[in-house]
Amino acid sequence: MKHIKRNFLFHNQLQNDSRLGEVGKQVKIKEIDQKFLKENSKDNFVIITTELDEKIFSFIYNDNGRQCMIPVPDFSLVNYNFAYNLNIQRKEQRKNLVKNLADISNASEINFSFAYDYHGTASSCIISLFTSIECFINDIIPEEFEYKITSDKKTEIYNKNQIQYSISFNDKLTKVLPQALGVNFFAKPNPTNAHIHNLRDLRNEIIHTKSDKTGRNHVEILKKLLNFKYDETFKATFKLLNFYKVGFIEECTCDDSW
Numbered sequence: 001m002k003h004i005k006r007n008f009l010f011h012n013q014l015q016n017d018s019r020l021g022e023v024g025k026q027v028k029i030k031e032i033d034q035k036f037l038k039e040n041s042k043d044n045f046v047i048i049t050t051e052l053d054e055k056i057f058s059f060i061y062n063d064n065g066r067q068c069m070i071p072v073p074d075f076s077l078v079n080y081n082f083a084y085n086l087n088i089q090r091k092e093q094r095k096n097l098v099k100n101l102a103d104i105s106n107a108s109e110i111n112f113s114f115a116y117d118y119h120g121t122a123s124s125c126i127i128s129l130f131t132s133i134e135c136f137i138n139d140i141i142p143e144e145f146e147y148k149i150t151s152d153k154k155t156e157i158y159n160k161n162q163i164q165y166s167i168s169f170n171d172k173l174t175k176v177l178p179q180a181l182g183v184n185f186f187a188k189p190n191p192t193n194a195h196i197h198n199l200r201d202l203r204n205e206i207i208h209t210k211s212d213k214t215g216r217n218h219v220e221i222l223k224k225l226l227n228f229k230y231d232e233t234f235k236a237t238f239k240l241l242n243f244y245k246v247g248f249i250e251e252c253t254c255d256d257s258w
Contacts, residue, residue: 004081005250009072014047014055024057037067076139079132080237080249086125087230093118094226115222122225123206129237130203133196136241136248137172138164145180169200177244185243195229195236202228 024045027036032048040046041060046069048056058071097114141160147167149156158166163176173196178184186193202224210217241248 004077004084005252006081007074007077007250009057009074011057011074014057024059026055032069034067037069041067076132076136076241077249079128079135080241083125083128083132084234086121086128087234090118090121090125090230093121119222119225122228125230126199126203126206126225126228129233130199133199133237133240134169136244137169137177140244141172141176141180147176147179170197181244183244185240191232192236192239195233196240198228199233199237 024047025040025043026047026049028049029051032046037060041062044059046058046060048058048069048071050056056071058069061068061070093114097118100114101112141163143160145160145163147158147163149158163172167176174184174186178187202221205221205224209221238249
């Protein structure tokens with residue numbers, strides 16, 4: 001896969017619905033200078049219109065008296081993009097790890113550091129890719145939707161905010177979204193779905209790492225980080241997000257591979 005087009009928060013809505021401009025002052029990019037930023041710093045939110053007539057949701061940040069305008073990325077996309085870049089680094093680090101530690105007799109402290117570099121990059125890749133999905137799920141739950149869990153003795157009702165904080169990732173995917181949106185990516189078990197579940201499981205193992213006297217648990221996690229099907233999981237995530245929001249992730253049209 002190629003790297004993705006970098007869109008910002010509320011991208012599609014801002015291009016197609018002028019009412020969202022009510023969340024912040026609208027201004028053309030050429031009109032933004034320190035005077036404008038200081039005069040509008042209390043309002044904070046600003047919708048920038050670029051020279052290509054693209055609208056970008058931004059906020060004014062006070063950096064020790066100097067104001068600056070910061071575009072707000074879509075967190076699902078920024079985490080997916082970050083994970084993509086980490087995966088490129090991970091592939092190269094894996095080659096270095098295996099190559100330089102195949103003959104341990106000549107290994108040095110530098111060679112041993114490859115294990116540090118690989119584990120950190122691979123773990124961050126897994127966590128970021130999972131976070132991309134989690135951000136996306138919370139974002140697409142309709143504002144007025146109520147999720148109901150009914151049993152013989154009671155009915156529990158969760159609003160969107162409560163769903164985000166109280167319902168598990170798996171239940172959001174397999175129960176909440178089908179109720180809220182009327183479609184179910186996980187209706188039938190298949191290899192694509194399995195990659196998403198495996199991503200969740202490995203992320204949980206990393207985030208909630210358990211210790212033991214033998215070191216076996218740490219070894220097993222590192223083995224999984226070495227053997228995990230990264231590329232296939234990126235494709236599965238691409239399919240999942242675009243299933244619920246057509247065209248949400250777009251591959252960049254440039255020729256760069258980064």
